[in-house]
Amino acid sequence: MSQLLTVSASPHILGKRTVSSLYMDWVIAMIPAVAAAVYYFHAAALINILLAVAATVGFEWAICTVFKTPNRLNDLHAVVMGLMLGLLMPAGAPFWIPIMGGLFVSGLAKAIFGGLGAYPMNPVLIAWACLSISWPTHMNAFWETSLAAKGALQAAQTPLMLLKTSPEALKDMSLMALWCGYVPGAVGATSTWAILLGGIYLLIRRVISWHIPLGVIMGTLILSLFAASLDSNVAKLGWDTLTLTAFHLGAGGLMLGAFFLAPEHVSSPVTCKGMLIYGLGVGALSVIIRQWGANTEGVYFAILFMSLTTPLLDRLRPKVLGKAGD
Amino acid sequence: MKLANWFKGIRRPSPQVSPPIELAPSDTVILPLLGHYGLPCESVVEAGDEVKAGQVIGQGKSVPMELIADSGQALESHQESTPAMLRSSISGKVTAIKQIYDSAGNKVDAMVIQGNGQADQPEPTGLSAYAGAAEICATPLDELLAGLDITGVGLSNTMGPKHYVTMNGIKSVRGIDTLIVRGVDYDPPVAPNAAALTSDISHIQAGIAALAHITSAKNVIIVAPTGQDSAELQDMAEANGWKLKAVCGGHYPFATDNLLIHSLTCKEVPYPDGDPRDLGVVIESVQTAVEVGKALLSGKPQLTTLVSVTGAVSKPGTFRVCLGTPISAVLEAAGGISDNTGKVIIGGPLKGYAHFDMESPITREIDGLYVQAKGDMENYSSHPCIHCGACANACPVNLIPGELSKLCEFGQYELAAENDLFQCTECGVCAYVCPAKRPMVQLLRLGKAELMAKEVD
Numbered sequence: 001m002s003q004l005l006t007v008s009a010s011p012h013i014l015g016k017r018t019v020s021s022l023y024m025d026w027v028i029a030m031i032p033a034v035a036a037a038v039y040y041f042h043a044a045a046l047i048n049i050l051l052a053v054a055a056t057v058g059f060e061w062a063i064c065t066v067f068k069t070p071n072r073l074n075d076l077h078a079v080v081m082g083l084m085l086g087l088l089m090p091a092g093a094p095f096w097i098p099i100m101g102g103l104f105v106s107g108l109a110k111a112i113f114g115g116l117g118a119y120p121m122n123p124v125l126i127a128w129a130c131l132s133i134s135w136p137t138h139m140n141a142f143w144e145t146s147l148a149a150k151g152a153l154q155a156a157q158t159p160l161m162l163l164k165t166s167p168e169a170l171k172d173m174s175l176m177a178l179w180c181g182y183v184p185g186a187v188g189a190t191s192t193w194a195i196l197l198g199g200i201y202l203l204i205r206r207v208i209s210w211h212i213p214l215g216v217i218m219g220t221l222i223l224s225l226f227a228a229s230l231d232s233n234v235a236k237l238g239w240d241t242l243t244l245t246a247f248h249l250g251a252g253g254l255m256l257g258a259f260f261l262a263p264e265h266v267s268s269p270v271t272c273k274g275m276l277i278y279g280l281g282v283g284a285l286s287v288i289i290r291q292w293g294a295n296t297e298g299v300y301f302a303i304l305f306m307s308l309t310t311p312l313l314d315r316l317r318p319k320v321l322g323k324a325g326d
Numbered sequence: 327m328k329l330a331n332w333f334k335g336i337r338r339p340s341p342q343v344s345p346p347i348e349l350a351p352s353d354t355v356i357l358p359l360l361g362h363y364g365l366p367c368e369s370v371v372e373a374g375d376e377v378k379a380g381q382v383i384g385q386g387k388s389v390p391m392e393l394i395a396d397s398g399q400a401l402e403s404h405q406e407s408t409p410a411m412l413r414s415s416i417s418g419k420v421t422a423i424k425q426i427y428d429s430a431g432n433k434v435d436a437m438v439i440q441g442n443g444q445a446d447q448p449e450p451t452g453l454s455a456y457a458g459a460a461e462i463c464a465t466p467l468d469e470l471l472a473g474l475d476i477t478g479v480g481l482s483n484t485m486g487p488k489h490y491v492t493m494n495g496i497k498s499v500r501g502i503d504t505l506i507v508r509g510v511d512y513d514p515p516v517a518p519n520a521a522a523l524t525s526d527i528s529h530i531q532a533g534i535a536a537l538a539h540i541t542s543a544k545n546v547i548i549v550a551p552t553g554q555d556s557a558e559l560q561d562m563a564e565a566n567g568w569k570l571k572a573v574c575g576g577h578y579p580f581a582t583d584n585l586l587i588h589s590l591t592c593k594e595v596p597y598p599d600g601d602p603r604d605l606g607v608v609i610e611s612v613q614t615a616v617e618v619g620k621a622l623l624s625g626k627p628q629l630t631t632l633v634s635v636t637g638a639v640s641k642p643g644t645f646r647v648c649l650g651t652p653i654s655a656v657l658e659a660a661g662g663i664s665d666n667t668g669k670v671i672i673g674g675p676l677k678g679y680a681h682f683d684m685e686s687p688i689t690r691e692i693d694g695l696y697v698q699a700k701g702d703m704e705n706y707s708s709h710p711c712i713h714c715g716a717c718a719n720a721c722p723v724n725l726i727p728g729e730l731s732k733l734c735e736f737g738q739y740e741l742a743a744e745n746d747l748f749q750c751t752e753c754g755v756c757a758y759v760c761p762a763k764r765p766m767v768q769l770l771r772l773g774k775a776e777l778m779a780k781e782v783d
Contacts (some may be wrong), residue, residue: 006669006703007682009768011754012696013675015705015761016334019712022761029643072709117762119708209719270726271717314729321595321723322584 005238008062019116023076025207030083030199030260033314036191039152040145041091044185048098049086054084055102063111075114081105084124084260087188088253088300092141092155101127121307122264125300132297140183148177160252160296167233171323175243178250189253199259208263211272215279216258216286217249224248231291247289257282257299267307281306328589331580334722336758340551340575341517345524346632349659350442357648358428358436359384359412367412369437373422377414380627383437384412413478413680415648416441416627427683429672429692432529436687439650451476455625456729458528459535462622467540472620474536479614479628479781502606504591505543507534509550509612510573511634513674516694518634520551520575521644522613523559529542530612531562533619538568541608547590548612551575555662579722579753580675583609597723597749613693631690635660635696637665637675647688654684656695668700676754710763714764717756717766723749727756731766734773739780742773 037045060078064071084100108130109123110116132139144156159178162169177183181191188195202208228241229235239247250252262268262282269278282302289298331739339698367386377383390397391634420443426436453473456462463472511517523530538546546568550559555572563570571590579585581601584595586609602609613632633656634644640661647656653670657663663670663684671678675696717727727744733742750770 003663003665003667003684004702005667005680007680009771010671010673010680010752011676011767012669012671012678012680012698012704013702013758014763015758017716017759017761018763019709021712022712062641098768115710117712127592141693166371178510197380209715242336264774265712265714267713270713270718270728272719275715314726318724318725320725320749321588322600323749324596324600 007199019072019075019077020209023080025082025202025205026080026260027076029201029205029207030080030188032128033087033188034083034255036194037087038185040147040181040191042146044091044143044153045086045089047095048091048093048187048319049083051095052086052101053079053082053091055099057102058083059103059106060110063106067111067185067324069115070124072116075116077257078106081110084188084244085127087136087256087260088124088128088186090139090141090171090186091143091153093138093277094099097131097135097138101131104130117266119266120310121304122267123302124264125261125307128300137139142186143297144184145182147180148182152272157195157285158185158252158296159183159247160290160298163233163290164296165245166264167237170247171237175246177272178247183230183251185251186253189256192250192255195253195255195259199255202259202263209272209275211275212279212282213258215261215276216254216283219280219282219283219285220248220254221245221268222280223284227287227291240258252287252297252299253297254283257286257303261300262306263301267310269298269310269313270317271314271316271318273316273318274310277316278306278310278313281309331589331722334720334721334755335580337574338514338529338551338576338578338757341511341515342521342637342642343517343520343524343551343554344643346521346646346657346721347645349645349651349656351648351651352651352655353441353443353651354421355415355439355441355582355648356436356652356685357412357439357650358426358434358687359382359423359688360386360434360689366435369418369423371437373420375420377418377420377439379414379417381414383414383420383439386478399504400766406757410475411478413627413629414439415650417444418442427686429681429686429689430679442626443564456532456622459532462532462536463539464709465539470536470540470602474618477625477627479617479621480637495520498773502541502543502603504545504547505538505541505606505608506586506590507537507546507548507612507615508581508583508586508609509548509554509585510575511674511694512579512581513677514576514578515636515642516634516674516678516696517575517636518632518644518693519612520554521634522611522616522632523550523554525616527558527562528625529530529616529619531566531619532623533615533617534568535566535609536618536622537615538610543608545569547571549573549581549586549590558684570626579755582750582751582753585722594681597751623649625680631688631692633688634694635697637671638699638702639697649689650687652685652687653681653695657684657697658690660695660697661699666699666701667697668703669698671698676758677752702713705754705763706757706765706768707763708765711764712762714761716759716761718757720749720759722753723751723753725750727766728760728764730773731756731764731769734769737776739773740774742770743777747773 003221051117057078104127109126113119143153179192229243285302286298367384369384371383418439421440422438425433428434509523511519521730548570552572595602630646636642669680672681711728730742
């Protein structure tokens with residue numbers, strides 16, 4: 001009985017979840033979206049996604065090596081960021097676009113701010129913003145999907161572009177086609193049903209909390225109901241108020257934003273109140289930018305903007321239990 | 327159970343409960359010379375003396391105490407506790423009075439008694455045995471309390487001095503309306519209370535009746551883990567007009583006193599300096615109730631306590647052991663520890679203290695031992711916080727532990743204190759759910775210690 005025992009402070013047991021397993025869940029959740037992207041856009045999507053992942057991971061490794069910082073590639077964060085970036089690529093982007101995107105994600109958006117846990121905005125969206133401002137033609141090289149095409153895939157305009165430029169073209173598009181992903185768009189953003197599948201997985205595994213997706217959907221709903229009464233196009237198209245809501249919810253990767261981009265852990269708030277307001281803000285700003293802004297991709301800019309409010313929203317705390325004097 | 331609490335905390339498997347196993351007195355017992363509330367007491371026997379089980383071997387000073395009674399009921403004769411009496415838990419010979427390590431790792435004087443192998447019943451104390459709950463409730467309060475003092479049952483939650491005893495605050499009369507008897511365990515799988523619920527129903531009934539009489543509480547709530555609210559308990563509760571509540575036994579840390587009071591009565595006990603008695607609530611464990619019941623029904627001093635041993639041992643279970651039994655003897659009864667054992671933790675896996683000296687004695691403060699194998703020991707990492715919010719969602723008192731841990735990591739202690747650092751109960755939930763395996767509790771403790779050190783300067 002003179003055995004030496006370990007003495008340490010409590011707690012003595014820890015949960016099973018690690019950073020790697022957390023990001024592994026993100027990878028699993030993105031499998032349906034990636035599969036749908038490859039099915040709809042064939043090799044173009046696969047090459048874009050693979051290049052984006054390889055570039056993100058590669059540049060992260062290179063940066064860690066050059067700056068002699070410990071690399072944490074095995075936490076899979078770079079893989080998740082690469083996959084998300086790949087999903088935002090248009091099918092017609094040249095091969096160097098996802099590679100540049102990887103550099104932006106790992107270098108500009110992540111390493112400069114201090115790596116995982118320190119960046120203020122979603123690195124994928126920073127990379128996306130850089131790419132679409134620097135090379136708008138390449139980033140708008142959307143294709144029609146294999147389901148809608150007769151023969152080889154042709155370049156086409158997304159529903160959100162049509163809403164801005166020629167709304168009457170939307171008359172031929174059914175909402176069902178929009179939600180099933182028959183419409184042109186970024187490779188991962190069109191397959192709304194596949195994204196929802198992954199999002200539900202994330203919710204069930206409690207990787208993300210339900211507050212942000214709910215907030216985004218509610219924000220979109222409220223603002224699009226408001227927009228429906230102001231937008232003359234709605235009357236021209238013969239849509240009723242809810243059709244515009246369904247259009248906004250299904251189009252342009254709003255679901256990708258609601259379930260994957262906005263709840264990204266580092267750049268979103270942690271308190272329940274904060275998360276709800278953050279989600280509402282993202283949803284509302286998305287519709288505002290889409291309806292009245294110059295840009296067509298409202299969700300991504302809305303998330304970038306709302307990420308800046310995260311430190312502020314984190315101050316919306318619940319009441320602390322057992323605080324004297326309250 | 328409040329809906330908001332449903333998603334907080336962590337779900338641990340409900341403990342396997344078996345009735346307590348009586349353990350034969352060990353050869354040697356070590357009794358720290360401490361009386362009520364940890365105040366030292368003087369030994370009244372010397373090395374070499376023969377002592378009998380239940381004989382007084384140490385006597386302490388009286389302490390001013392706070393009595394709880396119906397408003398206006400004066401208890402002049404009982405303004406101070408009867409001097410603390412330390413009793414031998416076995417019959418035998420005093421071999422030495424020496425310094426030992428107690429369960430907290432402090433050096434204290436203790437009396438070592440070598441047993442003579444006879445399982446003697448404790449000596450009668452002149453205290454009459456009560457026949458049942460009705461007779462207990464008919465007894466005047468000071469007589470009942472004096473009797474309990476003699477039997478040595480600790481009622482620190484009901485009668486203990488508050489953290490801030492005023493100079494003249496010998497007695498304050500407060501209206502207690504609720505008595506909560508806690509049959510759930512705060513740190514599963516260590517489950518002495520759940521095991522105590524399987525005790526003789528007459529002991530439980532007498533104990534709770536006595537506690538209700540002492541506190542003059544009108545509402546009595548017995549809290550049992552789901553599945554343990556047996557028909558027997560329900561009948562007892564119904565017959566006496568008490569309430570029986572079943573709560574999830576594995577929902578950590580919602581069985582700790584303050585959180586249990588909050589979820590049952592919606593009253594918020596201020597932390598860290600609050601006392602539930604100020605809100606009219608007394609909470610005692612069912613273990614204490616059983617001790618009180620046994621003492622009153624038998625009229626004999628209580629010389630045993632319940633210890634639950636779980637973890638990496640071959641025969642886990644709850645044992646009724648003599649006070650002063652070395653930890654090693656209790657572990658031996660549970661199958662013993664081997665070279666593969668990494669930690670022996672006093673308390674449970676999330677709130678317990680890893681202990682080093684297996685010869686330390688079992689006292690009433692120890693309710694369980696958790697043995698951890700070397701392979702199961704966890705390592706923390708220096709990974710940065712990834713701001714995932716898991717800790718904020720799980721924190722039972724609504725803190726944002728991730729942010730506090732960052733502030734403490736980088737020395738911003740004052741800012742951490744502004745963000746309610748001192749409301750942290752150190753339950754360890756944040757560390758449990760943290761995917762980055764950050765040493766959350768340790769960092770928050772560092773912050774508290776630094777601030778407290780600054781205050782002293």
